[in-house]
Amino acid sequence: MSQAVDIDNTLKQLADALRRHLDRRGIDQPLMIGIHSGGVWVAQRLHELLGLKEPLGHLDISFYRDDFSRIGMNPQVKPSHLPFNVDDRHVILVDDVLYTGRTIRAALNEIFDYGRPAAVSLAVLVDRGDRELPIAADVTGLKMELAPGENVKLKGPDPLRLVVARKEGQ
Template structure:
């Protein structure tokens, strides 16, 4: 499978979001790839709200089976969630379980005015009724469950997509 250029997808996603965001919109990236993507989008969109991040490790419904991620990052929401329009940002949407966990944690901080989801790639294979409002690329054929699509960042900060066979 030929992977698209992540940097071009980021520009496409930002342009799709631009007409729908206001300066008071808050972006919240899901660790780790979603945070990298949210950092880029925040800069491209010129948002005034500080950037937030969520580590969903303790909110996953498979926590008992998988245990804690080896390097939990902690969550940081440096703005008042109450009444704020929020866009949760993740790199790759798969089953929807990570997004559900992010929603659960976000609502522990308050009740946003609205919550949207922005993803770089929708790989298919949903297990929950979750759909992104903003998406740069939807794969026409879902990836097999033994393959993962990951956003990676090099030392210079450039982002790329990588297909990993489990």
């Protein structure tokens, strides 16, 4: 990556933007759910920065992926954990990198298997554009434009850092 990203400062700005988003919508007791694994790391920091009272939930969307039949089971599958009822509650869904939109679609499908939330807001650390599905974040920490063949990944959990690398074979 050509320039260093101050993750802590970006997370503080993301938390401030999320707080403003919630205030505009009149939401004072949201639930927060992170998508395994980078989204959980970001959600843990945001949960703390926002001082949320409800426990943090996390999803592993492996079984909900639209390419599951092609790529098979990921050996790192972890169980999802939603320690609350999502029915009629406002949910903040958190992921590290928003790219095609397919991960978010899978996460929404899984959340709705648990119940029917009043609304879902999407918070992402990095939005890299180039969607394949019509999905947009409500709040974003960074927008990044990458060259063809490049990918961005959050490494962590401590310390958190963004890594840009070329995809294998390119």
